Amino acid sequence: MPACCIAHIDVDAFFASVLVRADPSLQGKPLLALGMGGGCVIAASYEAKAKGIKTGMRLLDARKLCPGAIERISDFAEACRASVHIEEILARECPAMEKMSVDEWFLDLRTLVGGIPEDLGAWALDTQCMIRRHLDLTVSVGIGPTKTLAKMASEYRKPAGATIVIGTQSPAKNHEASRPEPSRRAAGATIVGDLIVLLTTFLSGEELTLAFLLKVLVVLLVAGAGFMHFMADLWGYWVQNPGRARMVNWSVGVLVIFAIIAGFFIVGTPGQAREYRLDQQKVNDLQSIQSQVVYYWQQKQKLPATLAELNDPLSYYSVPVDPQTGSAYTYQVNGARSFELCAEFNTKSDGISAKGRVVTMPVALGTNDNWQHAAGGQCFSRTIDPERYPPIIKPVQY
Numbered sequence: 001m002p003a004c005c006i007a008h009i010d011v012d013a014f015f016a017s018v019l020v021r022a023d024p025s026l027q028g029k030p031l032l033a034l035g036m037g038g039g040c041v042i043a044a045s046y047e048a049k050a051k052g053i054k055t056g057m058r059l060l061d062a063r064k065l066c067p068g069a070i071e072r073i074s075d076f077a078e079a080c081r082a083s084v085h086i087e088e089i090l091a092r093e094c095p096a097m098e099k100m101s102v103d104e105w106f107l108d109l110r111t112l113v114g115g116i117p118e119d120l121g122a123w124a125l126d127t128q129c130m131i132r133r134h135l136d137l138t139v140s141v142g143i144g145p146t147k148t149l150a151k152m153a154s155e156y157r158k159p160a161g162a163t164i165v166i167g168t169q170s171p172a173k174n175h176e177a178s179r180p181e182p183s184r185r186a187a188g189a190t191i192v193g194d195l196i197v198l199l200t201t202f203l204s205g206e207e208l209t210l211a212f213l214l215k216v217l218v219v220l221l222v223a224g225a226g227f228m229h230f231m232a233d234l235w236g237y238w239v240q241n242p243g244r245a246r247m248v249n250w251s252v253g254v255l256v257i258f259a260i261i262a263g264f265f266i267v268g269t270p271g272q273a274r275e276y277r278l279d280q281q282k283v284n285d286l287q288s289i290q291s292q293v294v295y296y297w298q299q300k301q302k303l304p305a306t307l308a309e310l311n312d313p314l315s316y317y318s319v320p321v322d323p324q325t326g327s328a329y330t331y332q333v334n335g336a337r338s339f340e341l342c343a344e345f346n347t348k349s350d351g352i353s354a355k356g357r358v359v360t361m362p363v364a365l366g367t368n369d370n371w372q373h374a375a376g377g378q379c380f381s382r383t384i385d386p387e388r389y390p391p392i393i394k395p396v397q398y
């Protein structure tokens with residue numbers, strides 16, 4: 001049988017249910033349906049199963065577990081008729097059927113009249129209703145990509161349960177749906193990672209700011225929602241509740257669009273983000289050049305005439321260039337210890353980004369004391385304070 005969309009139909013407590021059907025006074029009572037010789041339990045009602053009775057158990061053991069249970073020899077002839085009747089009903093719908101035992105069948109849903117049902121949950125429910133209506137017996141239905149999974153699924157919710165371990169109908173989609181495991185693992189790993197970050201931050205004594213806690217919470221919620229989605233998919237919840245699935249789909253879609261639009265307003269478009277990043281790079285470059293100019297002055301007590309003089313193959317220093325245009329930054333000497341560095345910026349520096357760029361060296365005298373800039377061309381004048389950055393005294397050579 002192909003490994004796609006297999007349904008397993010299993011009559012609940014078959015021999016016991018046949019006895020109950022014949023004698024409704026047994027309904028709701030612990031009942032042991034016994035084999036021919038009467039020494040073995042071949043089926044037990046769910047009231048008896050609740051006490052620990054298992055199929056195939058010796059009657060003596062069963063009595064110990066459930067002393068008040070009603071014992072009846074199974075009606076094999078009636079059970080056989082019921083089995084044949086169920087098989088006829090199933091065969092009318094699904095030609096590719098495989099009988100596993102007197103009360104269990106595998107169906108290849110691809111051979112169903114009308115093709116694979118769009119709503120597998122509804123199909124399972126219809127099948128259960130049809131058998132109940134015709135035979136007054138309940139069945140559990142399991143649907144999965146393989147017979148093993150289908151059988152496990154039918155056993156998952158008994159009695160009269162329906163479990164689907166694939167979320168879609170077509171073989172292609174089925175292939176996707178039968179692989180939720182990596183996604184669940186990824187969601188689970190994200191949750192664990194998120195909690196580890198929270199814990200290590202807490203244990204290392206770092207300040208747990210509100211922003212950090214909110215970030216952890218958002219990651220936890222998103223990963224948790226993803227995890228629950230895949231679990232629900234595995235349990236067939238979305239298939240059984242298509243209305244809710246549609247509602248969740250739409251809600252998530254709207255939420256994602258809202259988040260993207262809000263993101264544009266809060267952090268800017270990707271183009272703006274790139275411009276901010278390039279501006280930051282330019283400021284970093286200017287800081288680096290400035291440090292080298294100061295070092296040069298400390299070494300030689302004069303400013304370099306051009307930036308090219310700062311290139312030093314021994315220390316592997318190479319003067320950075322504008323990352324956007326590829327051209328050199330503008331450098332100008334304004335005095336013995338004064339110089340100017342210029343660059344073209346895309347945007348105005350905001351307060352937050354400027355905070356991290358407050359110049360540390362050299363101390364500027366009366367001019368720009370940080371790297372805040374407007375959009376467009378901007379020059380930063382610097383004057384070296386020789387008291388703070390004194391010339392490096394070289395040992396006298398004799």
Ligand SMILES: [Mg+2]
Pocket residue numbers: 010011012013014103104
């Ligand atoms: Mg059964």
